[in-house]
Every structure is written in structure tokens, then in C-alpha cells.
Amino acid sequence: MFRTHYHYNPETCKYEPSFPSRQQNVRRMLLFVGLSLLIGIGGLVYYDLHYPDLDETRLAHQNEGLKLEWEALLGKIHHASDKLAFIEQEDDGNYRVVLDMVPLDKNIRQGGAGGHEAYQLEPDEQVQEIKESYDLLTRLNNRTEVQAQSLSEIEKDLTIKEEMMVTRPAMMPIDNRQLIRFNSIYGPRLHPIFGVWKNHNGLDLTADYGTPVYAVGNGIVSLAHYNGGYGNVIFLNHGFGYETRYAHLSRYNVVEGQRVKRGDIIGFVGSTGFSTNPHLHFEVLYRDQWRNPTDFMYRDLKQEEYNKLIQKRDQDNPKMDLR
Amino acid sequence: MSTPKYYYNPKTLKYEPAGVPWGSLILYVCGLACFGLLFFWVLLMTQNKLVETDRERKLRSENLALVAHKGRVQQELGSVELKLASLAERETALHKRIFLNERSQSISQQTHGKELLEYELPEYSTLIDELAGKTELALARASTTNYEFSRLFWPKKRDMPDLQQYPTLIPVAGFEPSKLACGFGNQINPFNKRLYQHDGIDIVAERGTAVRATASGRVVAAVRNETPAGFGHYIEIEHANGYRTRYAHLDEVSVRYYQNVKQGDIIGTIGTSGGSISPHLHYEIIHNQSRMNPALFFIEELNESELQQLAELGRKTKQSLD
Numbered sequence: 001m002f003r004t005h006y007h008y009n010p011e012t013c014k015y016e017p018s019f020p021s022r023q024q025n026v027r028r029m030l031l032f033v034g035l036s037l038l039i040g041i042g043g044l045v046y047y048d049l050h051y052p053d054l055d056e057t058r059l060a061h062q063n064e065g066l067k068l069e070w071e072a073l074l075g076k077i078h079h080a081s082d083k084l085a086f087i088e089q090e091d092d093g094n095y096r097v098v099l100d101m102v103p104l105d106k107n108i109r110q111g112g113a114g115g116h117e118a119y120q121l122e123p124d125e126q127v128q129e130i131k132e133s134y135d136l137l138t139r140l141n142n143r144t145e146v147q148a149q150s151l152s153e154i155e156k157d158l159t160i161k162e163e164m165m166v167t168r169p170a171m172m173p174i175d176n177r178q179l180i181r182f183n184s185i186y187g188p189r190l191h192p193i194f195g196v197w198k199n200h201n202g203l204d205l206t207a208d209y210g211t212p213v214y215a216v217g218n219g220i221v222s223l224a225h226y227n228g229g230y231g232n233v234i235f236l237n238h239g240f241g242y243e244t245r246y247a248h249l250s251r252y253n254v255v256e257g258q259r260v261k262r263g264d265i266i267g268f269v270g271s272t273g274f275s276t277n278p279h280l281h282f283e284v285l286y287r288d289q290w291r292n293p294t295d296f297m298y299r300d301l302k303q304e305e306y307n308k309l310i311q312k313r314d315q316d317n318p319k320m321d322l323r
Numbered sequence: 324m325s326t327p328k329y330y331y332n333p334k335t336l337k338y339e340p341a342g343v344p345w346g347s348l349i350l351y352v353c354g355l356a357c358f359g360l361l362f363f364w365v366l367l368m369t370q371n372k373l374v375e376t377d378r379e380r381k382l383r384s385e386n387l388a389l390v391a392h393k394g395r396v397q398q399e400l401g402s403v404e405l406k407l408a409s410l411a412e413r414e415t416a417l418h419k420r421i422f423l424n425e426r427s428q429s430i431s432q433q434t435h436g437k438e439l440l441e442y443e444l445p446e447y448s449t450l451i452d453e454l455a456g457k458t459e460l461a462l463a464r465a466s467t468t469n470y471e472f473s474r475l476f477w478p479k480k481r482d483m484p485d486l487q488q489y490p491t492l493i494p495v496a497g498f499e500p501s502k503l504a505c506g507f508g509n510q511i512n513p514f515n516k517r518l519y520q521h522d523g524i525d526i527v528a529e530r531g532t533a534v535r536a537t538a539s540g541r542v543v544a545a546v547r548n549e550t551p552a553g554f555g556h557y558i559e560i561e562h563a564n565g566y567r568t569r570y571a572h573l574d575e576v577s578v579r580y581y582q583n584v585k586q587g588d589i590i591g592t593i594g595t596s597g598g599s600i601s602p603h604l605h606y607e608i609i610h611n612q613s614r615m616n617p618a619l620f621f622i623e624e625l626n627e628s629e630l631q632q633l634a635e636l637g638r639k640t641k642q643s644l645d
Contacts, residue, residue, distance in 0.1 A: 040362025295552030
């Protein structure tokens with residue numbers, strides 16, 4: 001390839017090998033470099049005109065990836081927010097309605113507007129995603145706190161309600177199997193001993209002598225001694241305005257001031273006081289006024305369900321003697 | 324340069340004029356291209372290093388911020404999620420304490436459904452498309468069947484007054500299946516926590532919500548009873564065909580005894596009078612002295628899925644509000 005070139009020298013009439021001079025070499029070199037530089041510059045200009053900046057592309061790509069990650073993060077935040085919204089909805093629309101409480105104010109629920117003092121962002125950090133996440137997180141945080149407080153409030157209220165349910169008279173004081181006659185007369189009637197019309201403030205449940213009498217709700221024994229016409233009587237104070245009275249008993253199973261639970265045996269049927277035969281005279285009072293005890297007896301309760309009510313208590317106090 | 328060039332041909336032993344030197348020309352061009360590329364590359368890199376555009380600066384700072392804050396946001400989210408989990412646990416426990424039963428699946432699943440849709444993956448979308456196609460087909464078939472049915476069983480005009488006398492209206496406006504606190508049948512008494520026969524259904528609503536007559540008829544009982552047991556303030560209405568409806572635990576009774584009411588008339592407001600633990604309506608339907616499940620009569624204002632949900636909720640044994 002690299003053949004030696006000759007040129008014809010007319011002076012010497014000879015073909016003489018021609019070697020490029022130093023100057024020529026340098027010129028050639030410069031031309032080469034210049035041309036390639038020109039190509040380079042041309043390429044650069046073309047690139048700049050038609051393509052974005054290299055770093056910019058790289059950064060944009062990186063940015064895209066990061067934004068995708070943040071989107072997933074935001075999705076998670078939104079999901080958490082949805083979860084909380086469900087709880088809030090249940091709280092306001094269900095529990096607060098059921099417990100007869102006032103629904104929380106919308107403004108309180110949102111935990112106040114804004115409040116991103118905790119997240120001070122530098123001016124060059126004002127990215128949409130970051131701002132949005134912090135905004136959402138702040139609000140979510142406030143909302144969870146409000147919700148936690150609200151739940152505590154509801155739990156407190158519910159505890160009182162549950163207490164009320166447990167203490168309220170809600171069963172028969174005598175087992176249906178041991179009941180001989182259910183005298184449902186409540187109100188004016190001819191008194192069997194005095195022979196005059198008198199108001200009957202309770203119900204008479206006829207049963208054999210010594211039949212156990214159960215407490216119809218949790219409460220405190222406020223009175224347990226002989227008391228005139230009542231004979232041996234027990235007054236149970238249930239709280240929340242309820243009181244029950246069990247009269248004409250033969251024996252007591254409790255003492256004054258004792259706490260009893262629903263289904264506990266408190267005494268036994270007798271015929272003390274103004275009574276003609278062994279029976280239990282049962283009264284229910286609400287806010288110091290007599291009420292018809294039938295409403296509090298739930299006589300339609302099935303026998304096995306009733307047994308559970310009294311058996312549960314038997315297991316609690318196994319030493320009780322049932323003579 | 325202008326002098327012609329020759330080369331020595333050893334075969335012919337002659338100096339012959341040299342033509343265009345293609346080989347070296349190609350080499351030259353190649354070299355030029357290589358060096359040009361090299362220069363281009365060097366120039367590009369230099370420009371990259373030295374010149375910083377606005378967008379580049381913005382992107383760089385943005386990326387830095389995104390990376391820097393990601394950890395913190397994740398941490399915050401983690402703590403919030405922990406709090407939420409404890410809240411959800413407490414909430415579930417509360418639900419169980421109030422109603423003495425788990426929440427219905429169909430209600431708690433509403434949130435899970437959202438979760439699935441968040442990840443819009445291609446396989447999901449094809450699945451969803453497929454399902455949507457099937458649903459459309461089924462709906463089309465259902466609509467034709469429906470049409471046939473309605474053609475066959477369309478009530479005549481003379482039947483309308485008779486049909487309107489069935490208690491098909493829901494006594495509380497804006498009823499949803501989730502408002503059914505306790506269904507018909509064996510339920511738990513709130514006071515002694517024992518099973519008993521619940522003769523109606525309990526609809527939860529805020530105190531003061533209006534109660535409507537579910538069919539036209541005559542009021543046969545409008546009772547105000549302050550005893551904290553039993554029905555409290557309640558209304559009983561007699562309808563045609565041996566039906567009676569009873570609305571208990573009302574706050575206000577706004578009808579009189581023996582008054583005629585039409586379907587949809589407001590007869591009172593919801594309260595918690597009588598043996599009730601919370602504001603609700605105890606609603607009973609009595610047909611010839613036997614109790615019917617009122618939830619089965621709610622056909623007018625609910626759609627298919629709501630009716631199904633209602634039936635599912637009604638079957639659960641829960642604490643009644645009495």
C-alpha cells in the first residue's frame with residue numbers, strides 16, 4: 001500500500017523518490033486536525049440542536065424513576081387515608097349514632113387546616129410530591145390522633161352503657177319451672193287481707209316455700225331485714241335509677257351492703273309479712289316510681305337460656321347452699 | 324503537488340503514473356471520522372461539565388430533595404400506619420363489643436377492593452376486561468329475562484291500589500343495609516345477653532330522624548309509655564289484607580289513635596324510649612297475628628346487591644338494641 005512515490009525531475013531527467021517535506025507534513029497534520037475538529041464541532045452543533053443535554057437526560061431519567069417511587073409512596077398514604085376514612089365513617093355513622101352521641105365536628109376531624117410547621121422545606125425542595133406527601137401525612141397524623149381520642153370517648157361511654165345493661169333488671173326472679181302461679185295484676189286490686197281496694201305496686205309470683213330467689217341485675221343490697229307488711233324484704237339498688245324489692249321471704253342469703261350479680265341467689269320464698277301463702281312479691285322502681293315488673297322480666301326467655309343466667313352465677317359462688 | 328506522481332512497477336520494470344490512491348484516501352477519511360468523533364465526544368463532555376441549564380439545575384435539586392425526603396416520609400408513613408393498625412384493632416373490638424358479632428364481610432371488604440384497584444397492573448387490567456365482558460353479557464341476558472318477566476307479570480292498573488297496601492316502603496328514608504343493627508329471629512338480648520326471639524328488626528338512625536308509614540292504613544295504637552322497658556312510645560298501624568306494622572322506641576308520636584295515614588306519611592321520630600339502649604327503630608310486621616321478617620318486604624328502594632347484603636346481615640346473630 002505504502003508504495004514509494006517517485007516524481008520525474010526534468011532537470012536530472014530522472015525519476016526521483018519524493019518525500020514530503022517537514023512543512024508539508026505539518027500542514028497536512030494541521031489540515032487533518034482542523035477537519036476533524038470541524039466535524040466534531042459540526043456534530044456538537046447538530047447534537048445541541050436536535051437532542052437534549054446529556055446530563056439533563058440522565059437527570060430526567062433519574063427523576064422519572066424517583067417520581068414513580070414517590071407515586072407508590074403517595075398511593076400508600078392514600079390507602080392509609082382510606083382506611084382511616086372507613087374508621088371515621090364507622091365512628092360517626094355507626095357507633096356515635098348507636099351510643100346516642102353527638103358526631104364529631106368536620107373541622108375537628110380534619111385536625112385543623114394545614115399545619116406544616118413541622119416540615120419546613122427549603123426553597124429548592126418545593127417539589128409537588130414532597131409537599132403533597134407531607135401535607136397528607138400531617139393531616140393523617142392529626143386525624144389519627146383525633147380518631148384515637150374519639151374512640152376513647154366512645155369506649156368510655158360504652159363502658160357506662162354496658163354497666164347499665166348489666167345492672168338493669170332483666171330476668172325473672174324465680175325459675176319458671178318452680179313457679180306455681182304468675183299473678184299479673186299490677187295496679188288497683190282488692191287486697192286479700194284488708195278487703196279494700198288498694199294499689200298493687202308489684203307482682204305476686206307464687207312458688208313453694210324455700211324456692212330460691214335470684215337477683216335480676218347487678219346491684220348493692222341496700223336493705224335486708226324485717227319490714228312491716230313486706231315481711232322479710234330485700235331492697236336491691238341497681239344504680240341508674242333502678243331499684244327492685246323482694247318481699248315475704250323466708251330466709252336471706254345476703255347481708256346489707258353486699259354486692260350481688262345478676263342470677264345470684266339472694267333469698268328464699270316464704271310467707272312473712274302481710275301474706276296468705278308462700279309467694280314472692282316483686283317490685284321494680286325506676287326513679288322512685290313503681291313500674292310494671294312484667295316489662296323487665298323477659299318471660300319469653302327459653303329455659304336453657306335462663307339456666308345459663310343462673311348457672312353462671314352458681315359457678316361463681318360454688319359454696320352457696322340451696323336448702 | 325501538481326507534479327504527476329509515479330510509482331515503480333517491479334513486474335514491468337517501469338515507472339508508471341500513479342492513479343488515485345483509494346486505499347490511503349479511505350484510511351484518511353476513516354481517520355478523519357475517528358478523530359472527528361473523538362473531538363465531538365471531548366467537546367460534548369466539556370460542554371456537559373461546563374454548561375448547566377436551568378432545567379438541569381432544577382432537576383438536580385429536585386432529585387436530591389426526593390432522595391433526601393424519601394426516608395423521612397417512609398418513616399412517618401410507617402409510624403402513621405402503626406397507629407392506624409392499632410386504631411383499626413380498637414375499632415374492630417368496639418364493633419364486637421357493641422353488636423356482639425363480627426362485622427359483615429361485605430362491608431369490610433369495600434376497603435380491600437380499593438386496594439386491589441390501586442395497582443393497575445397489566446394482568447389485572449386484562450382480567451378486569453374479561454370480567455367486564457362477562458358481566459356485560461350476563462347483564463344483557465338479565466335484562467332480556469327481566470323484560471320477559473315484566474311483560475308477563477306486569478301488574479294491571481286495577482291491581483295497583485291493592486299492591487300499594489302492602490308495607491313495602493322502608494320506614495326510614497335513606498336506608499342502607501349497614502343500618503340494620505339487628506335482624507329478625509334469634510338474637511341476643513342486650514340486658515341479660517341471652518338469646519331470645521326478636522320479633523322485628525332494628526334500624527339504626529340518629530335521634531330525631533323521621534319515621535314513615537310503610538303502607539296506608541289506620542293507626543290502631545299510638546301509645547306514649549315512659550317505662551324504661553318494653554316498646555316505649557310506639558305506633559301500630561292496621562293495613563289491608565291482615566297486615567299490621569309496629570314502630571317502637573319513638574321519640575315523638577305525631578299521629579292520633581284511629582287516624583288514617585297514607586304510605587310515606589311521617590308518623591313520628593326515632594328515639595330511644597322504652598327498653599332500648601340506643602336511638603333506633605324497632606319495626607315489626609304482623610300478618611294475621613304471626614310475625615314476619617320485615618327485611619323481606621324492603622323491595623322498593625334497594626338494588627339487588629343491597630338486598631343480598633341485607634339478607635346476609637339479617638341472618639347474623641347480633642345484640643339487638645331491643
